[in-house]
Amino acid sequence: MILIDGKKAAAELRAELKEEVAELKSKHNKVPGLTVILIGDLTPSQIYVRNKEKSANEVGLKSEVIKYPDSIEEKTVLEKIQELNSDETVSGILVQLPLPKHIDKQKVIEAIHPSKDVDGFHPMNVGNLSSGYESSIPCTPLGCYLLIKKIEPNLSGKKAVVVGRSNLNGKPMTQLLLKENCTVTITHSKTKDLKAECLEADIIVAAVGIPELVRGDWVKKDAIVIDVGINKTDNGIVGDVHFDEVSKNAKALTPVPGGVGPMTIACLLKNTIDCFKRSQI
Numbered sequence: 001m002i003l004i005d006g007k008k009a010a011a012e013l014r015a016e017l018k019e020e021v022a023e024l025k026s027k028h029n030k031v032p033g034l035t036v037i038l039i040g041d042l043t044p045s046q047i048y049v050r051n052k053e054k055s056a057n058e059v060g061l062k063s064e065v066i067k068y069p070d071s072i073e074e075k076t077v078l079e080k081i082q083e084l085n086s087d088e089t090v091s092g093i094l095v096q097l098p099l100p101k102h103i104d105k106q107k108v109i110e111a112i113h114p115s116k117d118v119d120g121f122h123p124m125n126v127g128n129l130s131s132g133y134e135s136s137i138p139c140t141p142l143g144c145y146l147l148i149k150k151i152e153p154n155l156s157g158k159k160a161v162v163v164g165r166s167n168l169n170g171k172p173m174t175q176l177l178l179k180e181n182c183t184v185t186i187t188h189s190k191t192k193d194l195k196a197e198c199l200e201a202d203i204i205v206a207a208v209g210i211p212e213l214v215r216g217d218w219v220k221k222d223a224i225v226i227d228v229g230i231n232k233t234d235n236g237i238v239g240d241v242h243f244d245e246v247s248k249n250a251k252a253l254t255p256v257p258g259g260v261g262p263m264t265i266a267c268l269l270k271n272t273i274d275c276f277k278r279s280q281i
Helices: 006-028 043-059 074-086 105-111 123-131 139-151 170-179 194-199 260-279
Strands: 033-039 062-068 092-095 159-163 183-187 203-206 224-227 231-233 236-238
Touching: 006 043, 006 139, 006 260, 033 043, 033 074, 033 260, 043 062, 043 260, 062 074, 074 092, 074 105, 092 260, 123 170, 139 170, 139 203, 139 224, 139 260, 159 170, 159 194, 170 183, 170 203, 183 194
Parallel strands: 033 062, 033 092, 159 183, 159 203, 203 224
Antiparallel strands: 231 236
């Protein structure tokens, strides 16, 4: 079995992006800029934002983090987003989720101009992706897609099963696989016979948030399995896939941690650079 090393793949992607940023700087005499808005002091969000900032600096992006307390008014956040929309030095805007309860997540997502939406959550980018047009693609499914393509460059005709139907991962993942001419089934926690669906799959992407849901006897020999889940349990962090069991059958499998996570941040940098390039046309 191939252990899909997300850290290595992310490092390779960052090296490519660093070269690209240097070329853009020499061509346009400026570099792409990423601004992250962080509200509150949730530890996972702080760690995630710190990693984003470090990675952005590593590839040569202009990076800024704007921090607000939990008590910040929604109006102030929306005004700041409008200001960043108009700022030519900012190529990408990201508001770190989750948000405090008094701030409307959808309002915030829709306030970001689609051309600066590096998370790919704006309804216009969602629509463009599902229509097959150019768009920002949510970072986690984009990372999954790039990892799958490293193992199997030609996905045409493959049967893919996506476990989970979230806007964050399941739905955009489906669109990316459809674009590659896969036959895609979206499943979820209410699917009648999830095991039977998974057993048909050449590719399984598990993103449902149920610890070790996908077992060894759910996976046919030589399937590629991507585990997006991050679940805290008494035995530490585990994914949505039972790693020890599935590793006996799968052709390739991502670990948790060290699989999809590092690629998510690298793809955020890629999206920022792509937004910059589109703005220069």
